[in-house]
Amino acid sequence: MVDYVVYGRGCFSQLDEIIAPRRKETRPMIFLIDHFFTGKPLVNRIPIRGTDKIIFADVTYEPKTSQVDKLAQQLKDEFGSISGIIGIGGGSTMDLAKAVSLMMTNPGSSADYQGWDLVKKPGVYKAGIPTLSGTGAEVSRTTVLTGPTRKLGMNSDFTPFDQIMLDPELTTHAPANQRFYTGMDCYIHCIESLQGTYLNEFSKSYGEKALALCQHIFLEKEIWDDECDDKLMMASYAGGMSIAYSQVGVAHAVSYGLSYLLGTKHGIGNCIVMNHLEEYYPEGVREFKQMVTRNRIDIPTGITAGLTDDQFDAMINVSLGMKPLWENALGKEWEKRMTRQKLRELYEKL
């Protein structure tokens, strides 16, 4: 679990005070912030001291192991060691910050640690400050990274942040489409996990709460106001916590294939897939479509048009490799229900 959690509108102002005891002699704090904030007022609120450094993270694409390795190497070259790293941004920035923290102390490449419990040493101090709500990356035990051979996280006891600051004010200026896609990551996660075959009361409680918050925000509220930002940040947190004893399902498994081949970002990829999953989640897809209409969002279509057989095969291979997701969604006999042919037909619809 994350050791320290602060939640509250405006709590970003406490950052200087909160990280003060974590500063080590002359070693800098590194603020890794989503490049979306270049030139924006938030940058001026970062509590820079001494040799601290702000790095704008290019999260046009989701984090790659090569990007993590490069960032960690740059920091080692420039500073030797650092006091800690503070990630400020969406899920990609959260994951980058976690991974770079770990690679400041663990040898080799981050690709060596894609898997479960391969990380052997704690990283440097790391804090996460989300500016988008939905992925739950702020509380997860993983960092999703695209490596040379796979898209898989560094899952370990050392991966969660030491501190997170949940300040819903920071999400106010997110573009409405982006906010929706990221929010839907949470909603879709809930549908997949609550209908899955892996679940216990711990994850169910968190999943139900996250779902209820999403339903309130995206189906009941007439306008987007502070309450929506407050609640969506809690939905993201609860959705992230629910991962502990649950698993995602068809939307994520199919979306991973899109992401691997086409670089489709996680939130929007899940939406593109969810749009066509009536067979697996009839009630959830009906509600999802209501949310799309009500919030006047365009879900892209036709993104797989013109792909070659080899390209379809590549997506199918990545997707079918996500065995726990399929088993959670369709049970132990999932391979009988989701054949390569059937998955190909699904990809062709997207």
Next chain:
Amino acid sequence: MVDYVVYGRGCFSQLDEIIAPRRKETRPMIFLIDHFFTGKPLVNRIPIRGTDKIIFADVTYEPKTSQVDKLAQQLKDEFGSISGIIGIGGGSTMDLAKAVSLMMTNPGSSADYQGWDLVKKPGVYKAGIPTLSGTGAEVSRTTVLTGPTRKLGMNSDFTPFDQIMLDPELTTHAPANQRFYTGMDCYIHCIESLQGTYLNEFSKSYGEKALALCQHIFLEKEIWDDECDDKLMMASYAGGMSIAYSQVGVAHAVSYGLSYLLGTKHGIGNCIVMNHLEEYYPEGVREFKQMVTRNRIDIPTGITAGLTDDQFDAMINVSLGMKPLWENALGKEWEKRMTRQKLRELYEKL
């Protein structure tokens, strides 16, 4: 926050494996278990190794600072230092284990640390394994202790457990009355915090979930089954988490007076008071009474009959000293609404 959380029916069997990496050379693990379990099968499942010791904790009364100091001194005299302490029991045992862990490394008496952030050193490794659900003590940042001059916790960043194991199976054999009173501690907490003036979306989300779980268990279920134990354990956890940014109210403030003077235990004390709080929590009290009836529980009455004026005054003094609780319940002008006379009349009804 608690660093590691395991939830699952039967997970107690993993205890040996989970604490193995925390064992330090020849120093023992101490298992502090509620004396209720003396001679019961659970004791035989405790993974004793080397010089490990089982101590049966007398929790007839709620923990006192003198009891904490004595236990810590005994352990120091016998072992010098220990690997850690594992609390197995209800809220009192949880609080005892947390406090003894802290007093193994912090000098002086636990009474010196009653307050906020007075504890300066981490304690020894500590794990909590609840066998009753409701108090939320397993996740709280405090340990409620009765000291020479006050009933107040050791609130600090070092107070939460390093590990908790939430195994609903352990609560199966709790006496029905005890289970109800402890469950109601959670329910009453939710009513008080959700209707209070201190609250944010973090605590609201957790409080609402805990409340919904209690309502399901105590109002909808026809019989008490495993699902009730599973859900009540999550309600306790969620209720405990909701404390972060909320506060309890009238029931707790009045109940603290009973506890101080008469030694009334926390759960039952809250029920005795809640029974008479229609003026403050009309909807909650109506529902509480439904729960009492439906679950065929007797709530004691007449417990303050025959007390002297001095005794009433003592309770009133303790109760009115809980300023944040009153302010949360009745607002900044609470002293105008809750006078000594009015509180006396309330105590006389109990």
